[in-house]
Amino acid sequence: MTRRDKTPDSHDFPTRSYDLVKEFVIALVVVVVLTGGLAAIFSSPDENAITMSGWAKAAPNDLITTAAAELAGSSTSATYGPPYNSNGDGLKLGPLSLQKWAGVRLPVDSAGLVIDPLSAVSGNSELTSALAAWKEATPEQQTKWATDYVDAIGTAEADGEPATGAGGDPAKVAAGEYGPAPVLAAGLLTLAQTGGLEGALTSSGNFFGGDQTKALLLLSDGTYLEEQAVARNLGGGQWGMMNETGNYPGQPWMWLYTFWYQVSPFTTSHADNADAEVWGLMMLLTLLLVLLPFIPGLRSIPRWIPIHRLVWRYYYRGAGRR
């Protein structure tokens, strides 16, 4: 559409025979053959989901540290803010607090990710006593016990940062006033090892499950899930959102969304707010694409770069005018 759209009516032009249905049928056969061939040759990726028992066996220290952080209220999900809790305002898109305005619609109590599953365990007197002690304590006391325990576990040396506490090994934690926190964290590890943690964390609250919000939040709060993803080149800084396991194309149509996470300022000064800003940028770019016919300059690019001369080369040569 130029300033004055002089595009003639397509129905006024001379015509030639063109069998649309035949074209569709041939296209369908081509797609069926291509799809069948690609499926037969390359199959599709299907790497098993991580189970809680798999996590417990492969990285028990990570699970214990995560459980302690949930009790202390210092895990990623515990400090997330909406939609899971009110412990943070969330990210902002310029002046817009969209995350906060959406509200806490999926309430998740981080300590509950540990306490609720353990409350259903029977036949373990040490665990029962620890649960009773936890529930009788004040919130301040609970937080102090768990925070001290998290600090005592500490972290291993990584990225030039020295180790802290017991270097991330709960078995080497120095003696201290941690209350029931160590027993509760160890209890969650034991429950996970038995394979019963997934069912205990289902968020739908009934027999059928179907909502893994709590289980996925707990898993995401540990480092094991991300380590597994990074090992498969799926990390956020590895174009992870558009890839999938194995040598498969994944979702290449999401390349532009993923692209922004690889470049400055979203990797540097704006990294903390990148999730909101990249979304905002993509919404703006999508709107521009939708409204392209009305945007001066942008809508004229096809006229300036005459690729259309190739598409309509026969017409422009005059063949179509005879």
Added chain:
Amino acid sequence: MTTRADPVSPGDASADRSWTVRIRSRVVGLVPEGQWLPGRQPVYVASWIYVFGVLTLASLAVVIVTGGALSLGGVAWYHVSSLGLFVNSLHLWSVELFFAFMVIHLWGKFWMAAWRGGRALTWMTGVVLFVASIGTAFTGYLSQTNFDAQWIAAEAKDGLDAVGIGAFFNVLNPGQMLLWHVVLLPFAVGLITVMHIILVRRHGVVPPIDADSPIEKEE
């Protein structure tokens, strides 16, 4: 057997007010007579680029059929059955082809400035269709019940939560995502596809840039 048209005389006021007649008139008038499935096209429709719209439509048909076949066995079927895995593979590759053809179609229409001549809505429905298709594919990846689904959900929630969408569209809830994938988004894609095709047939294929009107030339 004979058939009879509505026994209504021309200009009958009650028939003009009939909801049925009005809807029929509207539907019939969506596309010029003979243009629903025309046997001829303007002479300038002579390029391989025109094939990619039809290839996209054919791919969508295969995507829907393979998705339907996958639904027969349920979300976990393909983990335990070689037939299920093959059907899952068919679904995956038909989706990859669908997007490849759609992107080529979109770029082709961009370089042809195909929004000219009152076709802005055709372009806009095409772009919305592209975005809706991305959402449909994305929820499919979340419904795989495998490691990819876990990781993509964990990653994607942060972006969606950051702009308030995650509070209503919970990627950590596979049951919700599966229903979006097999009901809501396919319905939206199907509906917009129908709108897009009606608009294409209504306006016809966009003439070349700077083409003169053949009728004015004759005059």
